[in-house]
Amino acid sequence: MPLMGSLYVGASGLQNSQNALNTTAHNLSNVETVGYTRQQVQLGSRFYQTLSVDPKSVNNKQVGLGVNFSRVKQVRDYFLDKTYRKESGRSMFYEVSTEVIEEVESQLGEMNGEAFQTTISDFWTAIQELAKDPASSVTQGLLVQKASELIERAGAVYDGLASYQDNLNVQIRKQVDKINEYGKQILILNDRIRAVEAGGVEHANDLRDARNQILDELAALTDIRYDEDMYGSVWVQIEGVDFVKGSTCYEIGLQTDTSTGFFTPFWPQNAEYRDLPDGTREYIIDGAEVFDLNREISADMNTDIGGLKSMLLARGDHRANYTDIQGDYDSVSQSIVMNVQAEFDQLIHSLVTKVNGILADAAGVERGDLTLADGTVLKDVSYCVSDQGGYMRMSDGSPLQLFSKATTEGYTKYTGADGKEYWVYNEENPAQGNTLYTCGNLMIHPELMQQPSILGFRLPDGKEDLETAQALKDAFEEEEYTLNPNVRKKTSFVEYYSDLVSQISNTGYVQRSIFENQESTVENICSAREQVIGVSSDEELSNMIRFQNAYNASSRYINVISEMLEHIINTLGM
Numbered sequence: 001m002p003l004m005g006s007l008y009v010g011a012s013g014l015q016n017s018q019n020a021l022n023t024t025a026h027n028l029s030n031v032e033t034v035g036y037t038r039q040q041v042q043l044g045s046r047f048y049q050t051l052s053v054d055p056k057s058v059n060n061k062q063v064g065l066g067v068n069f070s071r072v073k074q075v076r077d078y079f080l081d082k083t084y085r086k087e088s089g090r091s092m093f094y095e096v097s098t099e100v101i102e103e104v105e106s107q108l109g110e111m112n113g114e115a116f117q118t119t120i121s122d123f124w125t126a127i128q129e130l131a132k133d134p135a136s137s138v139t140q141g142l143l144v145q146k147a148s149e150l151i152e153r154a155g156a157v158y159d160g161l162a163s164y165q166d167n168l169n170v171q172i173r174k175q176v177d178k179i180n181e182y183g184k185q186i187l188i189l190n191d192r193i194r195a196v197e198a199g200g201v202e203h204a205n206d207l208r209d210a211r212n213q214i215l216d217e218l219a220a221l222t223d224i225r226y227d228e229d230m231y232g233s234v235w236v237q238i239e240g241v242d243f244v245k246g247s248t249c250y251e252i253g254l255q256t257d258t259s260t261g262f263f264t265p266f267w268p269q270n271a272e273y274r275d276l277p278d279g280t281r282e283y284i285i286d287g288a289e290v291f292d293l294n295r296e297i298s299a300d301m302n303t304d305i306g307g308l309k310s311m312l313l314a315r316g317d318h319r320a321n322y323t324d325i326q327g328d329y330d331s332v333s334q335s336i337v338m339n340v341q342a343e344f345d346q347l348i349h350s351l352v353t354k355v356n357g358i359l360a361d362a363a364g365v366e367r368g369d370l371t372l373a374d375g376t377v378l379k380d381v382s383y384c385v386s387d388q389g390g391y392m393r394m395s396d397g398s399p400l401q402l403f404s405k406a407t408t409e410g411y412t413k414y415t416g417a418d419g420k421e422y423w424v425y426n427e428e429n430p431a432q433g434n435t436l437y438t439c440g441n442l443m444i445h446p447e448l449m450q451q452p453s454i455l456g457f458r459l460p461d462g463k464e465d466l467e468t469a470q471a472l473k474d475a476f477e478e479e480e481y482t483l484n485p486n487v488r489k490k491t492s493f494v495e496y497y498s499d500l501v502s503q504i505s506n507t508g509y510v511q512r513s514i515f516e517n518q519e520s521t522v523e524n525i526c527s528a529r530e531q532v533i534g535v536s537s538d539e540e541l542s543n544m545i546r547f548q549n550a551y552n553a554s555s556r557y558i559n560v561i562s563e564m565l566e567h568i569i570n571t572l573g574m
Contacts, residue, residue, distance in 0.1 A: 006561045012067050013554030016043055020547040023072050027535045028544075035213030037074045037533045039205055043067050074205050080529045081212070084522070085219030089305040091522045092220040094515035096310035100168070100336050101508040107160040108340070108501055119153045120497050122146045127472050134457035134469035144444060144452040147402055151442040154348045158439035161341050165262075168315040168337070172263050175221055175308045176252050182218045183236070183249035186211060190233040190244075197232050204232075222290075222306035239290055241267055255285045260318055265290040265308070293317075297334060321438045322346035323430040329485050340504060343483050345439050347496050352403040352437045354475050354493075356410075360384075360425070362468040363392035363399040370424065371417040378414075382425035386413065391460055392468075394447060398423045400454060406443040407434040 020041040030036040052061045108116060126146040130139045189211040196204035211234060218224055218236070225237040236244040243250055253268040264285060271288035273281045291312055297304050316338035324332045324342040332338040365384045371377050386397035394400055398411045411423040429435045448454055457465045479490045483499060491499050 007558060010554050010558035010561060013557065014551060016041075016067050017547050017551035017554055019072075021544060021551065024540050024544045024547060027540050028537065031535045031537060035209050035216070036535065037076055037205065037209050037212065038535045039072050040075055042071050042073055071203055072205060073203070074208060075532055076212075077529065077532045080525065080532060081215075084525045084529050085216060085224070086302075086305065087518065087522050087525055088216070089219045089221070089223055089307075090299070091515065091518040092307035093304045093310040094511055094518055096307045097314065097336065097511045098508070098515045100164075100310075100314040101504065101511055103164055104161070104336060104340050105501075105504055105508060107157060107164065108344075108504065116153055116157055117497055117501070119146075119150055120493070123150045124476055124494055127476060130457070131466075131469045131473040134466060135464045137453050140455045140457065141452040143455070144402070144448060148444045148449065151348070151352075151403065151439075151444070154344075154439050155442065157344065158341065161337055161344075162319055165315050165319070165337055168311050169262050172265070172308065172311050172315065173254060175311065176254055176263070176265050179218065179221055179238070179308070180249070180251040182214050183244050183251065185214055186234060186236065186244050187247065187249050189214070193232045220306075221308050223302065223309070239292075241270070241290070252290055253283065253285075255283060257317070262315065262317060264317070265312070293334070320345070321433075321436065322349040323436070325484050327430070333484070333486070336507075339484070340500070343500055343503075346483075347481075347493070347500065348439050348442070349437050350481055351493050352442060355472060356401045356403055356437075358468060358471045358475060359392055359402060360399050361471075362465065363390070365399050365425065370414070370422060373415040373417055373419070375417070378424060381427075383414075383422050386421040386423055391456065391465075394445070394454070397421070399425075400448070401445065402448070402455075403437065404443050404445045405435070405437060406441050 020043070023039050023041045027038055054060065123146040126139070126143045130143050133139050189207055193204040193207050193211070196202055196207065215224070215226060215234070215236075222238050224243075225240070226234055228234050233246075234244065235242070235246070238252075241250075243252075250267065250269055252265045253271075254263040255266055256263055266283065266285040266288045267290060268283065268288075272284045274284075276282055291309050293309075293313055295301070295303050297313070313334055314336045316332060316335035318338070320332045320335075320338035320341040322342060322345045324338070325346050329342075332342050360382065363384060364387075365382050367380065367382050369377055369379055370381055370383050384399055387393050388395065388397040390397065392400045398413070401410045404410055409426060411425055414422050414424055416422050426435060428437065434441065457469060459465050476493045479492045479495075481491055481493070481496055482489065483491075483496075483503060487503075489499070
């Protein structure tokens with residue numbers, strides 16, 4: 001090769017060694033950068049110049065033209081990335097579940113510094129004291145006082161759970177907004193990466209790092225599938241539905257429940273809608289929901305992935321009460337908050353109706369058909385004759401109720417066919433929540449609060465009503481209640497709340513164990529991934545020395561060629 005041509009060989013060495021040094025320096029400067037992927041320079045040979053062809057020889061006579069800069073590649077493992085993102089989403093699912101259970105435990109465990117169990121115990125103690133001396137105004141006053149505290153603190157516990165539902169609801173909206181923002185960012189990065197790499201020479205590695213970091217964070221929020229097309233753009237699916245595809249981000253919409261204010265994520269492109277006069281759209285989201293919350297949560301079916309789904313499950317879709325247990329329990333069983341709401345409300349409802357029922361029996365309430373003055377027949381109702389001043393009666397003659405509904409009356413007055421006035425019990429109607437004896441709809445009648453001695457517990461003949469007082473005591477000890485249809489153990493009012501707390505604690509223990517195991521799995525995968533994509537200072541410093549030596553060698557090569565040319569020129573010039 002001519003000496004002048006040899007200079008280009010040395011120049012290529014200088015140039016490519018400098019590029020390798022720049023890449024190494026870039027790696028070192030991003031050792032602590034989150035999401036950064038280690039980069040490597042790939043070098044190759046330039047074309048060889050053939051001097052002669054000899055069929056008898058093993059090789060032709062060729063002269064190399066130097067080193068060629070191929071590309072700067074990211075060092076990533078595709079399968080480790082997919083595994084990490086899947087398991088991090090599962091870890092986030094159980095992390096959210098664990099946090100929710102801890103909050104529920106806090107709501108049940110403490111109320112203004114005093115555990116709710118204490119309130120139950122105090123009411124039970126008041127009933128025991130009443131059974132000893134039922135005609136005493138002291139024990140009657142204690143009973144009314146503890147009953148008032150019971151419903152007040154029960155309402156506070158239930159309101160606390162409802163408030164936490166609202167808190168989760170706000171977080172759900174923020175998470176959906178974040179997911180939509182991630183989708184927009186992926187579109188922008190796709191465009192920028194295509195623009196940089198369109199020439200086929202330069203690689204947008206830093207932009208790809210930013211996009212991979214978004215995919216990592218998106219995978220923690222929800223179950224995603226993704227891939228890269230031949231042009232360098234990434235498409236993303238969420239729960240099997242296109243989220244980012246081509247030049248479009250199909251943003252997740254939020255449907256707001258008019259009664260609860262709860263948000264439901266849905267796909268606007270899959271939902272039916274109608275245009276309203278004000279220019280807005282009203283969506284019908286049946287079948288267009290992002291998450292199918294009716295599916296069983298199982299690792300085998302990969303239905304336990306994503307923090308957003310876990311929040312939706314925990315929050316539920318309504319305020320639960322005891323009717324959810326007596327009806328379609330499956331609708332609340334997978335929601336941590338709704339399940340506790342329903343079981344807690346069932347305790348209060350059962351206790352309240354049981355106590356009121358015992359007092360109603362003492363007041364002479366009976367069950368049967370009642371014919372009214374207009375000929376109407378009320379079938380199978382609980383009723384009694386109005387008796388002002390009668391035993392276990394209020395001043396208006398209605399049966400005394402220790403626990404009243406705050407929004408509707410417990411009894412309605414009718415005139416019977418015989419001309420007498422009757423009080424008829426208003427049955428609970430689940431379709432009308434204001435007719436239910438639930439945590440948020442209870443009160444102690446003001447008249448009873450002012451005058452607890454209305455209870456009396458003294459029969460018309462002057463004797464103490466020990467039988468009714470004993471019935472109240474026995475009601476607390478009867479083991480005829482279960483937490484939910486899936487629990488076979490029967491319990492009493494005294495033990496019900498303890499069983500409820502124990503159930504939550506056991507669930508929390510299981511969820512925490514799963515989360516801790518999953519967290520360990522994610523850490524192991526993350527460590528394996530970091531060994532591939534992470535920057536090692538020692539390795540990069542070794543590379544820097546290697547490329548610096550290569551640079552020096554190319555420089556010495558050029559100096560030698562330069563000296564040879566100078567010698568030849570000076571010699572010929574002489």
